[in-house]
Amino acid sequence: xxxxxxxxxxxxxxxxxxxxxAQNRLFVISDPHVxxxxxxxxxxxxxxxxATSIKMTDKSCELMQALVDTILQQRPDAVLIPGDLxxxxxxxxxxxxxxxxxxxxEAGIKVYVIPGNHDVNNRNAVRYxxxxxxxxxxxxxxxxxxxxxxxxxxxxxxxxxxSLSYSCEPIEGLYLIAIDxxxxxxxxxxxxxxxxxxxxxTEEWVWQQAAKAQAEGKQVIAMMHHQxxxxxxxxxxxxxxxxxxxxxxxxxxxxxxxIRLVLTGHMHLSNVTTYKNAEMADxxxxxxxxxxxxxxxxxxxxxxxxxxxxxKVTTGKLSNISGYDGDFQDxxxxxxxxxxxxxxxxxxxxxxxRISKKMENYVDYFEGRxxxxxxxxxxxxxxxxxxxxxxxxxxxxxxxxxxxxxDVIYDSLVVCLDxxxxxxxxxxxxFSTAIIKAGIIYMAEENAGDxxxxxxxxxxxxxxxxxxxxxxLSPRIVLPSSYVPSGIRSVSGNQSSTRPRIFTxxxxxxxxxxxxxxxxxxxxxxxxxxxxxxxxxx
Numbered sequence: 010x011x012x013x014x015x016x017x018x019x020x021x022x023x024x025x026x027x028x029x030x031a032q033n034r035l036f037v038i039s040d041p042h043v044x045x046x047x048x049x050x051x052x053x054x055x056x057x058x059x060a061t062s063i064k065m066t067d068k069s070c071e072l073m074q075a076l077v078d079t080i081l082q083q084r085p086d087a088v089l090i091p092g093d094l095x096x097x098x099x100x101x102x103x104x105x106x107x108x109x110x111x112x113x114x115e116a117g118i119k120v121y122v123i124p125g126n127h128d129v130n131n132r133n134a135v136r137y138x139x140x141x142x143x144x145x146x147x148x149x150x151x152x153x154x155x156x157x158x159x160x161x162x163x164x165x166x167x168x169x170x171x172s173l174s175y176s177c178e179p180i181e182g183l184y185l186i187a188i189d190x191x192x193x194x195x196x197x198x199x200x201x202x203x204x205x206x207x208x209x210x211t212e213e214w215v216w217q218q219a220a221k222a223q224a225e226g227k228q229v230i231a232m233m234h235h236q237x238x239x240x241x242x243x244x245x246x247x248x249x250x251x252x253x254x255x256x257x258x259x260x261x262x263x264x265x266x267x268i269r270l271v272l273t274g275h276m277h278l279s280n281v282t283t284y285k286n287a288e289m290a291d292x293x294x295x296x297x298x299x300x301x302x303x304x305x306x307x308x309x310x311x312x313x314x315x316x317x318x319x320x321k322v323t324t325g326k327l328s329n330i331s332g333y334d335g336d337f338q339d340x341x342x343x344x345x346x347x348x349x350x351x352x353x354x355x356x357x358x359x360x361x362x363r364i365s366k367k368m369e370n371y372v373d374y375f376e377g378r379x380x381x382x383x384x385x386x387x388x389x390x391x392x393x394x395x396x397x398x399x400x401x402x403x404x405x406x407x408x409x410x411x412x413x414x415x416d417v418i419y420d421s422l423v424v425c426l427d428x429x430x431x432x433x434x435x436x437x438x439x440f441s442t443a444i445i446k447a448g449i450i451y452m453a454e455e456n457a458g459d460x461x462x463x464x465x466x467x468x469x470x471x472x473x474x475x476x477x478x479x480x481x482l483s484p485r486i487v488l489p490s491s492y493v494p495s496g497i498r499s500v501s502g503n504q505s506s507t508r509p510r511i512f513t514x515x516x517x518x519x520x521x522x523x524x525x526x527x528x529x530x531x532x533x534x535x536x537x538x539x540x541x542x543x544x545x546x547x
Contacts, residue, residue, distance in 0.1 A: 027213060029078040031314045033180045033183075033312065033315075034083070034085040034310055034312050035085060035086065035089055035179065035309075035310070035311040035313065036087070036088045036089070036311075037090075037272055037296070037299040037308065037309035037311065038076055038079055038088065038090050038301065038308050039091050039092065039093070039273075039274030039275075039299065039300060040092065040093040040125065040277055040298075040299075040302070040303075041072065041073050041076070041090070041093070041106070042066055042068075042069055042095065042096045042127065042300065042302050043073050043095055043096065043102055043106050043109075043300055044066055044067075044069055044095070044096040044097070044102050044105075045099065045101040045102045045104065045105040046105070048066075048099055048135070048136045048137060049100055050136065050137060050139060051137065051138065052067075054137070054139045054140060055137045057330055058137075060347060061347060061348050061350070062095065062348055062351065063304045063344075064277070064300070064302045064303055065303070065341065065344055066096050066302055068302065069096065069302050070105070071330050071331050071332060072302055072306065072327060073106070073301070074109065074331060075087065075301075075329065075330050075331070076301060076327065077109050077110075077112050077113060079308070079325070079327070080118065081112070081115055081118075083310065085118065086118075086119065086120070086180045087118070087119040087120070087121060087180065088113060088118060089119045089121050089122075089185070089232055090120070090121070090122040090123070090451070091123055091187075091232045091234050091272055091273055091274040091298070092122075092124055092125025092126070092128065092233075092234030092275065093126065093128060093129055093234065093300075094106045094122060094124070094125070095128055096127065097127060097131050097133045097135065097147075098127050098129060098130070098131025098134050098147040098148065099134035099135070099145050099146070100146045100147060100152070102134075103128070103156050107156050110122075110157075114159055114160065118493050119179055120159075120160040121160060121161040121166075121187060122160050122233070123160050123161065123173060123174070123187045123188070123232060123233070123234065124150075124153055124157070124173055124189060124193055124234070124275065125234040125275065126191050126204035126205065126234065126275070128148070128191075129147065129148055129149065129173075129191065129193045129196065130147055130148075130149060130150075130193070130196045130200050132200060134245075144547055149197050149537070150173055150197050151197075153173060153193070154173060161187060162175065165177055165178075166187075169189075169210075169214045169215075170210075171194060171208045171210045171214070172189040172192075172207070172208055172211045173189035173193045174187060174198075174215070175238070176222070178227070178259075180313060182227050182316075183228050183230065183313060183317050184218075184219075184222035184227040184228065184229045184230070184233060185230055185231070186219065186229065186231045186232070186268070187231065187232045187233075187326075188206075188207065188211070188215060188231055189211070189232040189399075190205060190207045190233045190234055191204045191206075192206045192207075194208075195208070203254065205235045205250060205254055206253070206254040206255075207253065207254070207259070212262070215266075216262070216266045219268055220266070220267075223267050227317070228488065228490075229267055229268050230268065230269075230270040230272070231263065231270070231271040232272045232273075233253065233271060233272070233273055234274055234275050235251065235252055235253040235270075235273065235275050236252045236253065236256065236273055236275060236276065236297065237253055237256050237259060237260050237263065237271050237284075237293070237295055238256070238282050238283075238295040238469075239256075239282070239469065240276070240280045240282045240297065241460065241463040241464045241468075241469065241471070242291050242355070242459045242460050242462075242463035242464075242468075242470070242471040242472070242525070243463075245257075245319075247360075248276075251275060261276060262287055263293055264291050269294065269488050269489070270293070270294050270296070270320065270407075270486060271293065271294075271295050271502075272296050272297075273295055273297045274297075274298055276297050276299075277299055277303045278297065278299050278404065278405060279297065279298055279299035279307045279309075279324055279407060280467075280479060281297070281322070281479045281481050281484050282294070282295055282297075282469045282477075283479045285475045285477070285479060286467070289474070289475065294486050296309065296311075296322065296484075301327060303341075303345075303405070304338070304341035304342050304402075304405055305326045305338060305341060305405060306327040306328075306338070307324055307325070307326055308324070308326075308327070309323070309325070310322070310323045310324075310325065311323075316490060318487060318488050318489070319485065319486070319487050320485070320486040320487075320488070321483075321485050322483060322485070322486070323483055324481075324482040324483060342402070345401065345536045346398055346402075349397060349398050350394075353386065353389075353393070353397055353452065354386045355497045357382060357385060357386045358382060361382045361385075381490070386427075388432075389429065392428050392429055392432070393429075395421075396418065396421040396424075399418055399421070400465065403415070403418060403465070407449065407482040412466060415465040416491060417463075418465055419465055421460060426449075426450060426453055430446050459471050459472055467479075467481060503537070510535070510536045511528075511534070512534045512536065513534075
């Protein structure tokens, strides 16, 4: 009996030890867009201005403190923030964010940040004086690194010289490459430089960091602000500025260099998508985290398995906010509905050149109405408001696994289009009118049908062999086990009758000498006859 009790206790202790090892957790926040209270002279006027915006920037400080309180309760190993810490990059706002994050650092929680497109050298940094604004200082890349010196830019990281990128190990065995994809240092001297690009030298630095980590047997993930993967059909055409420059090339390069998981922000929408390479043999998962200042105020918790191959995601939403007795989610939802007209007008404005060009063939049939951008927005929103509101909430809340609801919303969009045409062209029984109507519906379906279906059904690469739906809110992501280096550093052509061939990670053969001592640091594959082996030069 004593032996059985001893065995039982040993088993329980082993289980406890395993469970404790498995407790490695990352906490992800993106796009908090904090504005310092000292930049808002008239809080009531600012709140009124923000009331019709999708972003609740006027509540950014309350929401940031709620996040800090949540993190202190959760006690994760590290907090990751992929950009847009501030509303407009004002130095005062960065110092406010620094104050919030110091609460975490003082509690012993690691924090790692990177800049977003709003954060550095932002010429729109202003102070709100009621109805007017006054320019205030933003920050340079050097100042950004100084403010967050112990939150990604301290002694525990390895820095890239050409950007605010760095690499670190937030938990043992997991290597994070934090990529500044905003041309941040370039904009110190050229403010008009693109805010969604990665310098070529930084790309090479990323590959070197990945190779170094893999040589040490570590799992490698990345964090950046802009999207690397399209989250719905034709995203690169519909929302051009969402993606990092050269995304279509970079995502294959990430895979070839062993980076198969990337954390992003920027979209203000929580979405997870899987990209498959052309051979459908390998994939990259992108986890985009929504902004806390946009309903439903999301954040992420990612539990990492002991072998660093499994990532279990949990999505939380802020409900208890200082100053609100009830559920803050109710207030946030009402803010979205109040802002829907502005959001709709923004969509029309963004794509007006394409919309107006398509309408040119039909304006003669529209009772002589003058379809200006403003009139078109007002006219369409009056008909589509209910459906548009349902679709926006459906997408923001996480729409996976709800194909039936998606079908209802799509059918409602079709009915709205039918109503629009009937309003423009009365007398639908007329044969000529019916022909024109069919043409307009076909045009709309041809240009936007798959986009709407892709968004509503949460399907990436809609209608292709690579089509897939990934759970947005609670996915379990399994990656290949971290690479353990072979220890090979040189080879000889005399080892067999077949000369060894050496290839780079992206499949390019290295010609000439087979000595590895002359190869640059990187990840390689050596093939000898039908056998192949991975190795790393560092």
